Amino acid sequence: MIRRSPFTFAPWLLAGPGALFFFGLVILPLCLTVILSFHAYDHSKGIQDTFTLSHYAAVVTDEYYLSIFLRTLRISALTTLICAAIGVPEAYILSRMRDPWRSVFLLVIIGPLLVSVVVRAFGWSMLLGSQGILNQALHLLGLPSAKILYTETAIVIALVHVMLPFMVIPVWTALQKLDPMVEAAAWTLGASRFTALRRIVMPQVSLGVLSGSLIVFGLSASAFAVPALLGGRRLKMAATLVYDEYLQELNWPLGAAIAIIVLVANLCIMLAYNRMIEVRARRTLG
Amino acid sequence: MAFLNLEQVSKDFGPVTAVCNVSLGIEKGEFVSLLGPSGCGKTTTLQMIAGLVEPSGGRISLDGRDITYEKPNRRGLGVVFQSYALFPHMTVAENVAFGLEMRRVPRSERNERVREALSLVQLASFADRYPRQLSGGQRQRVAIARALVISPPVLLLDEPLSNLDAKLREEMQFELRRIQRKVGTTTIMVTHDQAEALSISDRVVVMEAGRMTQVDAPYRLYEQPSNAFISSFVGKTNLLAGKWRRNGASAYVEIKGISLEAPIADLSDAAPVMLSIRPEKILLREPGAGRLDGRVTNRFFLGSQWLFTIETVAGTMTVAIPNQGGDPPLEGSAVGLDWTLTNLRVIPDTANL
Numbered sequence: 001m002i003r004r005s006p007f008t009f010a011p012w013l014l015a016g017p018g019a020l021f022f023f024g025l026v027i028l029p030l031c032l033t034v035i036l037s038f039h040a041y042d043h044s045k046g047i048q049d050t051f052t053l054s055h056y057a058a059v060v061t062d063e064y065y066l067s068i069f070l071r072t073l074r075i076s077a078l079t080t081l082i083c084a085a086i087g088v089p090e091a092y093i094l095s096r097m098r099d100p101w102r103s104v105f106l107l108v109i110i111g112p113l114l115v116s117v118v119v120r121a122f123g124w125s126m127l128l129g130s131q132g133i134l135n136q137a138l139h140l141l142g143l144p145s146a147k148i149l150y151t152e153t154a155i156v157i158a159l160v161h162v163m164l165p166f167m168v169i170p171v172w173t174a175l176q177k178l179d180p181m182v183e184a185a186a187w188t189l190g191a192s193r194f195t196a197l198r199r200i201v202m203p204q205v206s207l208g209v210l211s212g213s214l215i216v217f218g219l220s221a222s223a224f225a226v227p228a229l230l231g232g233r234r235l236k237m238a239a240t241l242v243y244d245e246y247l248q249e250l251n252w253p254l255g256a257a258i259a260i261i262v263l264v265a266n267l268c269i270m271l272a273y274n275r276m277i278e279v280r281a282r283r284t285l286g
Numbered sequence: 287m288a289f290l291n292l293e294q295v296s297k298d299f300g301p302v303t304a305v306c307n308v309s310l311g312i313e314k315g316e317f318v319s320l321l322g323p324s325g326c327g328k329t330t331t332l333q334m335i336a337g338l339v340e341p342s343g344g345r346i347s348l349d350g351r352d353i354t355y356e357k358p359n360r361r362g363l364g365v366v367f368q369s370y371a372l373f374p375h376m377t378v379a380e381n382v383a384f385g386l387e388m389r390r391v392p393r394s395e396r397n398e399r400v401r402e403a404l405s406l407v408q409l410a411s412f413a414d415r416y417p418r419q420l421s422g423g424q425r426q427r428v429a430i431a432r433a434l435v436i437s438p439p440v441l442l443l444d445e446p447l448s449n450l451d452a453k454l455r456e457e458m459q460f461e462l463r464r465i466q467r468k469v470g471t472t473t474i475m476v477t478h479d480q481a482e483a484l485s486i487s488d489r490v491v492v493m494e495a496g497r498m499t500q501v502d503a504p505y506r507l508y509e510q511p512s513n514a515f516i517s518s519f520v521g522k523t524n525l526l527a528g529k530w531r532r533n534g535a536s537a538y539v540e541i542k543g544i545s546l547e548a549p550i551a552d553l554s555d556a557a558p559v560m561l562s563i564r565p566e567k568i569l570l571r572e573p574g575a576g577r578l579d580g581r582v583t584n585r586f587f588l589g590s591q592w593l594f595t596i597e598t599v600a601g602t603m604t605v606a607i608p609n610q611g612g613d614p615p616l617e618g619s620a621v622g623l624d625w626t627l628t629n630l631r632v633i634p635d636t637a638n639l
Binding site for chain 1 (some may be wrong): 336337338357358362363364365367368369371373374375384385388389432433436
């Protein structure tokens with residue numbers, strides 16, 4: 001007979017602060033935002049107490065908004081792809097390094113996280129600007145100057161720089177769990193280094209790449225500082241659009257509607273992607 | 287020249303010498319074990335043959351071809367790793383087929399050879415399972431099938447049985463030998479388990495601290511170990527330190543004030559030696575009737591035999607007596623120890639020179 005502990009409320013007590021925090025700072029504002037997005041808005045009188053679907057209708061029918069959503073999707077997908085292309089080999093090299101160097105390079109990769117995104121974005125704008133170091137170098141070489149700042153290219157470059165650690169770390173963790181002899185076994189069976197990587201190592205770190213991509217995509221799609229500082233006033237992404245609706249147009253309900261649409265779209269894309277890869281990987285890796 | 291030849295092969299890791307001047311010739315079809323305690327360089331030697339570690343010096347040749355610096359994927363040797371290193375995301379059949387796929391063997395022939403290899407290791411009905419769905423012994427056999435299916439000239443086994451429990455290990459030893467006999471592949475096995483090395487090898491190479499110290503058939507290794515380390519590492523033995531004395535046509539060894547008759551050896555008078563005698567070579571007699579008297583301090587029943595610890599003037603001795611149904615001497619009783627002189631070995635005691 002197991003005696004019932006008098007402290008059955010202990011788990012509640014332990015989970016309480018976290019749950020309260022989560023409820024107060026995530027669930028409640030989210031609910032308020034959803035409610036806000038259905039409020040009517042009048043340019044002269046402000047937010048009304050009547051409810052309407054017109055904000056949602058406005059967003060999905062207006063090409064201006066759709067183009068911004070498409071740009072957000074394009075930039076996030078491209079950032080994720082480049083992060084995977086750079087981060088996966090980087091993680092592999094990192095996992096094969098000897099110990100003092102491994103710690104040093106891991107620090108080099110994680111280090112940028114200690115610097116504010118705003119500071120880094122300004123750094124990129126100094127490098128890429130019309131009078132920036134890049135253009136001065138091009139000028140010295142007698143080449144025509146390149147207009148990179150305030151283009152999607154600048155946003156993608158800076159986003160990749162910011163997001164890379166979020167790809168390297170999960171992939172590196174997945175590689176750490178790998179038996180190094182498995183790769184050696186592939187070599188002894190006649191596989192070249194490249195084939196062994198492609199056929200043996202990559203499939204086993206696919207879950208790490210998956211979680212890395214989800215983090216990078218999610219953070220890129222909702223990034224604010226980088227597009228705001230490197231995209232300029234005209235080149236908007238979802239987060240900067242919401243910001244403008246709230247603080248420039250003062251149309252809070254429309255901003256809320258856009259925020260909700262971005263959230264739902266982001267969730268749908270990530271869940272679908274997760275399902276697609278995870279189902280396949282779980283089946284074989286167990 | 288032998289089929290697989292190692293000449294003066296060495297490997298240094300920084301200031302540490304892992305393998306030092308190993309020379310070994312292995313004939314076609316032979317089963318050779320590299321035996322030694324952990325850290326003796328046996329696995330490094332195997333990895334140099336496999337091409338996973340580059341030698342610092344020396345030469346390795348296979349069938350007359352120099353393979354010292356050849357890449358592992360060009361050597362075509364079969365390797366079974368200690369962790370088995372199966373590909374977890376592939377089925378058993380895909381694992382076994384991988385080597386054939388790399389060799390661009392056509393699909394129909396590939397399927398046929400995979401089927402043959404799996405039936406050789408008695409896993410034909412497991413082809414579609416994933417490695418995680420198999421037991422340790424089954425995984426091990428998949429690893430063997432995967433290494434053998436490419437028909438390698440040499441099969442390398444790195445502690446293949448160390449991850450199995452005792453009973454399974456014993457079964458797999460004979461299974462391994464059966465497969466090797468049937469296929470006839472030249473095989474090198476690394477092991478720290480002397481029983482494993484003795485029971486299935488044609489020859490055993492003993493390694494100590496990066497050097498080869500004895501290469502012999504299992505029986506000769508057991509009966510004529512070349513030094514005190516081997517005699518205690520390979521099987522159990524009683525070692526008694528003493529001084530060797532020649533007395534005309536006979537010889538004796540002085541141990542703690544008593545003298546025991548010893549076989550003639552090519553040693554100088556008063557040389558420090560170790561007397562080595564196996565526990566099962568000692569016979570129990572009435573007190574005073576043997577070569578040495580003692581008192582039983584412990585007795586252990588092991589089923590097929592009794593194991594005694596006997597306190598004597600010369601030191602503590604271990605004696606094994608086959609269980610023949612009777613009741614052997616009790617703890618505390620006095621006994622005499624006897625043996626045939628030829629079973630006593632005199633080993634020069636290099637440690638006390």
